[in-house]
Amino acid sequence: MLHELSIRDFAIIEQVHLTFSEGFHVLTGETGAGKSILFDALSLIVGGRGSADFVRHGAKKAEVEALFELTEDHRALIELKKLGLSLEDGCLVIRREVTQQGKSTCRINGQLVTLAMLRQAGEYLLDIHGQHEHQSLMRTEEHLSWLDAYGGPSLSEALNKYKKSFEKYQEVTRRLTTLDQSEKEIAQRIDLLTFQRDEIAAARLEAGEEEALFQEQNRLAHAEHLTHRSASAFELLYGEEQGGERLNRAVRDLEEVVRFDESLQEVLELVQSAYYQVEEAARQLGRYQDELEFDPVRLSEVNDRLTEIEQLKRKYGDTVEEIIAHGNEAATELEGLEHSDQVKQELMEQQASLLTILEEEAASLTQLRKKAAITLELRVEEELVDLNMKGTRIQVAFHDQVSNNGLRYTATGDDYVEFLIAPNPGEPPRPLAKIASGGELSRIMLALKTIFSDLDGINTLIFDEIDTGVSGRAAQAIAEKITRLGRNRQVLCVTHLPQVACMADIHFQISKETLEEKTRTRVKMLTEEGRVMELARMLGGVEVTKTTQTHALEMLQLAEKTKENM
Known part of the structure; x- marks a missing residue:
């Protein structure tokens, strides 16, 4: 349930704080007072797109914050926990900020989240029906999604299964299209891939080779300097009367002292350790000098090899590993092109097999949809009785899907669904989009919202002028239907109809005032x-x-x- 809503510097709203409870809330006011702006703010809370136009003139940013109180098993909390967000006591605080530059930030319980994460939870928090959403009933292409949403888990599972098969079919078809390119293009591609594969293979590259070459290049290029410096260090450590010999003499002297005074035993051990370390360092320096040599031929070879690698990097990748990977990819693609006839035959067999699967799964999908359509028709007609449309018949008509590429199957199956209506007894059903009035569309949409509120588990329903185009008894019927919804859910409704407003449990008035040449929206209970x-x-x-x-x-x-x- 939405418990609190705070809005600051949003459009013409300077600052508003509202507290909601259970039941039916109504919001009324003069046209232009800012009623619909509240719903724009709520849309932001559940992941709506932000815009610089939302920021009040003269303000740096618009801020919207909402507090929800949810049960522990609420779907929104479950989704957020999957995303790793920590939530306590079923309280959910969502905050959106939009700057003058249009930059938007989202926070949930103080944690910064992405817009996608917010939307993932937001779809289970609020069901917002805008002023013109009933026009979606006029768009026949959206009728199938309404039916699928009503079909429940079994239909949803069948649709997901079909979609996976359709994606596989599309991928096989795409690969076949690629193979059906002209022979000239394939030949040119084979020549290019052959050159790339052979050039990379001839280089005989090894992972990590470039780094090793750079190290060797440094040693060879500075061999004389390295020899001089390492020899000097060796002499200082191990030469006659140098560090090693002096430490050795110190060890012998201290050994004699310790014979008579053991208090210097620790000092002796420290000097002995230093002597052994110096000896080991000298031995390693000696080996290093033995290995050092000035080899102009090898230096030239290393430089040539690095130049060769640099040239390959300009063509095929930023690292030796990327060049090797490119060569492997070229070889794989080349193998496929060189055996294109065989590959094409295999793909055609896969395509035929997948088409058979599509036919079976689409038929199963159609069967489930028709079963769901029968119950949806009955449910809508039952709801319309309460909305003063007794005798109205709703029919979900099925047509074969037609696509541009000649394939009757699309991502949603092979069904084209259209809602038909017969407002008066004895009349044949006709397309909803052609004969329904604005008032009828509003009531049909409310009927659908009532039905779907039982299915989607969303506890807060928001209607922005759902009663558009109705009056008289129809308005009273809508008011009673929304009131019944408010018995089990939280309902917020913007209306211009007194028949609807008088039925509310809580009534907010929205007004607009101008002070000091600034327009402000006020809201009061x-x-x-x-x-x-x-x-x-x-x-x-x-x-x-x-x-x-x-x-x-x-x-x-x-x-x-x-x-x-x-």
Whole structure:
């Protein structure tokens, strides 16, 4: 459940803090007061795209913060825990900031998250129905997704299985298309790959070779200097009357002292250790000098080899390892092209096999969809009875899918689904997009939202003018339907209809004021007296009269009785 919402410097909202509870909340106000802006802010909370246009004029950034109280088994918490976020006591604080430059940041319980992570959890927190979302019912291409969403786990599993087979089919088809290129292009590709493979193979590169060559190059190029310096060090350590001999004499002297005074035993051991270390260092220096030699021929060979590697790096990769990998890839592709006839035959067999699988899985998918369509039709018609559309028939019509490439199968199967409606008894069903009025679309969308709220587990439903295009008894039916939804879920609804507003459990009024040449949006929770005045305004317009106030009070009293009898 959404518990608190704080908004700062968002569009024309300077600062707003709202507290919500369970049940049906309504938000009313004059046109342009900023009602829909609240829903833009909530859209940000669940992963909507940020924009610099959201930042209030003169402010550096817009800020939106929401507090949710969720049960421990809530799907959003489960998804966030999968992402490694630490959550406590079922409380979820989401914060979005959008700067003047359009840069957006997201935080969940203080932890910085990506927009994708926020969306992954956000889809289980709020179900937002915008002013024009009912127009999606006019887009026939979206009807299939509605049906699939209703189909439940079995249909979802079948669809995922089909999609994997379709992806394999597409990949095999893509490879076949590549092989069907002109013989000239294939021949040119073979020549190029053969050259690359042979050039890299001829170089006989080894991983780590370049680093070893650089080290050898340094030794060879500075052999004379290295010889001189190492010899000098050797002489200082091991020469006559130098470090080693002096330490040796010190050891003998200390050994004689310790015979009579053991207090210097530790000093003796330290000097002995130093002597042994100097001797070992001298031996290693000696071996190093023996190995050093000035070899111009070998230096030239090393330089040539490094030049060769550098030339290959310019063509095939930044490292020796990348060059070797490129050679292996070229050899693999070349082998495939040189045996293209055999590969093509194998791919054609795979394609035919996958097509058979697609046919079977698509048929199974269609069967599950038709089964789901029957129950969806009944459910929608039942909901429409409550919405003053008794006798309306809904039909989910199935057509064969048609694609541009001649293949009837697409990523969603071979079904093309269209919602049909017969508003009046005795009339044949016709496309929803062609004959449904705005009021009918609003009620059908509300019916679908009611049905899907039982399936998706989202506890907070948000409607932004769901009642567009309705009035009279239809408006009352919508109000009662939303009220019933509010019994088991949290519902937030923006409306211009007093029939809807009077049924709410909590009523917020949104107003706009101008102070010091700045426009601000204000939001306040109305008392009973305030609700009467707001409903009177909605009934009578600008002028509130005693008659409209009386009518508003009667509406509230009737609404309470209606809710008691539900």
